[in-house]
Amino acid sequence: MNELLRALPLDEEATHAHTGAWVASVLRTRIAEGRLRPGSKLSEQSLAQALGVSRNTLREAFTVLGNELILTRIPNRGVFVASPGMDDVREIYAVRRMIEPAALQWGPELNVPGLERIVKRARAALASGKIEAMADANQRFHEEVVRASGSAQLQELMTRVLAQMRLVFHAMSDAPDFHSHYVELNASLVDLLRAGERDQAAQALRGYLDTAETELLAHLKDRMAADGS
Amino acid sequence: MNELLRALPLDEEATHAHTGAWVASVLRTRIAEGRLRPGSKLSEQSLAQALGVSRNTLREAFTVLGNELILTRIPNRGVFVASPGMDDVREIYAVRRMIEPAALQWGPELNVPGLERIVKRARAALASGKIEAMADANQRFHEEVVRASGSAQLQELMTRVLAQMRLVFHAMSDAPDFHSHYVELNASLVDLLRAGERDQAAQALRGYLDTAETELLAHLKDRMAADGS
DNA sequence: CGAGGAAAGATTGTTGAACAATCTTTGATT
DNA sequence: AATCAAAGATTGTTCAACAATCTTTCCTCG
Numbered sequence: 001m002n003e004l005l006r007a008l009p010l011d012e013e014a015t016h017a018h019t020g021a022w023v024a025s026v027l028r029t030r031i032a033e034g035r036l037r038p039g040s041k042l043s044e045q046s047l048a049q050a051l052g053v054s055r056n057t058l059r060e061a062f063t064v065l066g067n068e069l070i071l072t073r074i075p076n077r078g079v080f081v082a083s084p085g086m087d088d089v090r091e092i093y094a095v096r097r098m099i100e101p102a103a104l105q106w107g108p109e110l111n112v113p114g115l116e117r118i119v120k121r122a123r124a125a126l127a128s129g130k131i132e133a134m135a136d137a138n139q140r141f142h143e144e145v146v147r148a149s150g151s152a153q154l155q156e157l158m159t160r161v162l163a164q165m166r167l168v169f170h171a172m173s174d175a176p177d178f179h180s181h182y183v184e185l186n187a188s189l190v191d192l193l194r195a196g197e198r199d200q201a202a203q204a205l206r207g208y209l210d211t212a213e214t215e216l217l218a219h220l221k222d223r224m225a226a227d228g229s
Numbered sequence: 230m231n232e233l234l235r236a237l238p239l240d241e242e243a244t245h246a247h248t249g250a251w252v253a254s255v256l257r258t259r260i261a262e263g264r265l266r267p268g269s270k271l272s273e274q275s276l277a278q279a280l281g282v283s284r285n286t287l288r289e290a291f292t293v294l295g296n297e298l299i300l301t302r303i304p305n306r307g308v309f310v311a312s313p314g315m316d317d318v319r320e321i322y323a324v325r326r327m328i329e330p331a332a333l334q335w336g337p338e339l340n341v342p343g344l345e346r347i348v349k350r351a352r353a354a355l356a357s358g359k360i361e362a363m364a365d366a367n368q369r370f371h372e373e374v375v376r377a378s379g380s381a382q383l384q385e386l387m388t389r390v391l392a393q394m395r396l397v398f399h400a401m402s403d404a405p406d407f408h409s410h411y412v413e414l415n416a417s418l419v420d421l422l423r424a425g426e427r428d429q430a431a432q433a434l435r436g437y438l439d440t441a442e443t444e445l446l447a448h449l450k451d452r453m454a455a456d457g458s
Numbered sequence: 459c460g461a462g463g464a465a466a467g468a469t470t471g472t473t474g475a476a477c478a479a480t481c482t483t484t485g486a487t488t
Numbered sequence: 489a490a491t492c493a494a495a496g497a498t499t500g501t502t503c504a505a506c507a508a509t510c511t512t513t514c515c516t517c518g
Contacts, residue, residue: 001457018304018471019471019472020292020471020472022281033237037272040498044347044498044499045497045499052489053472053473054324054474055473055474055499056285056471056473056474057471057472057473059289059499060288060289060292063289063292063293065248065294067293070381073246075480075499076479076480076481076498076499076500077480077481077498077499078481078498078499086273091381091382092381094337094378094379094380094381095378095380095382096334098328098331098332098336098378098380099327099328099383099385101335102327102328102330106326106327106435107277107327108323112513125357127505134304149321149324151257151320151323151324151327152320153298153320153324153386153390153483154323154324154327154328154386155384157382157383160382161382183482189323206335247500248500248501249500249501272469273469273470274468274469274470282501282502283501284470284502284503285501285502285503286500286501286502288470288471304470304471304509305469305470305471305510306470306506306509306510307469307470307510329460406515424492432496459518460517460518461516461517461518462515462517462518463514463515463516463517464513464515465495465512465513465514465515466508466511466512466513466514466517467502467510467511467512467513468509468511468512469508469509469510470507470509471506471507471508471509472505472506472507472508473504473505473506473507474503474504474505474506475502475504475505475514476501476502476503477497477500477501477502477503478494478499478500478501478502479496479497479499479500479501480498480499480500480513481496481497481498481499481510482495482496482497482498482502483495483496483497484493484494484495484496485492485493485494485495485508486491486492486493486494486497487490487493488489488490488491488492
């Protein structure tokens, strides 16, 4: 239980304006980094003390992160870091399969050079073996795709969904490298886009997302069977 | 200022479990009904007293509705019912132009009979002059379209966006009847879908959304010019 | 008479303590 | 060992207080 406290070194300062939002962002970061593992219980009293805020303010942050599906709130039981299951993965890909191809096909602010730059960075990271940076670039790629939609709300939804994806990966620490062989697939998407074949790019992306989902689901199924034994 | 209190007759009972969420839903309903007009200031003290909850609980509801963009929070100034402007309308249609056609074209749970039923109801409401019910059916139609995506998060986003749309209409009480001539356009969409022409349906919907946006923006522009004089 | 600005008043942001309701653990009993 | 009640801990909610900030009032000065 004291792991919680060690995981929160309080690097930043309290901004004294909108403390609730600040607490939310701290927790968001800690969860994204994997320092708070899926399933962990977040005790109000301990956390409030560790963060140096009141229980009320902490609760405001819980409300925000609960809406983002990063935290799971069980009434009278407490809040936990969400640990997404197979249904959640299906939901995540249902979202992505809609908005990412739509942005590629119809997005009014498609930025092909920006995508090229990200692919380049991903390739460099992959070549130098920095899988952390590579996964990061991969995420940036898909965020940039949705940015083409020109909608801040869709972009925010995509950010949320990618945060949930990170939770999925953190939930299975023995994950094989799902990201690296998507670098070249993303590159081929950029090729299609540069040629102006937006319909084909959207179609291809749908295919990639389909296979990614089935791969993930298969691995998750094995994982859960392993847990059961 | 006492208008606020009169607008909140407290029909329902407090459920004593998750009061914050209950307060949020009460305010959501009041705003959707137009009893709390865009731009109104919601004073914490008055509202908390009127609703019979503490300021802290009310604040939790404010956090939720602020994330839904139904309330605008200005630090140290207070919270106001959002009054969407032209940029917000553009954002709304940027979202709709992505997710609605995507759901029509690719949604795995497209329910054409359900859409037919809604169109039928809309026609009946239009014929009997109940524009209230007709606007409601129109909204249902677009919610059902997004339901085809099979994603709860996309559906929630659509519900949020439609709530913002209602705010736009409430902001201009002199709105002409934007809805009624879309009943037949929705019907023609259903015709295309029944014929299995999902691509064409998506394309057509994009067109409808484009014209709806430009009409709305034009009217809003006039409205704002009228306000300025 | 009007503009500027300081002081008073009101509102928001945040905290701490308190209490009821609910869950969890403990321990006694059978 | 299983059952159940009491004790303990945690969450849900409220209240009261205070600092920070905004708004209004009113006074002074040009």
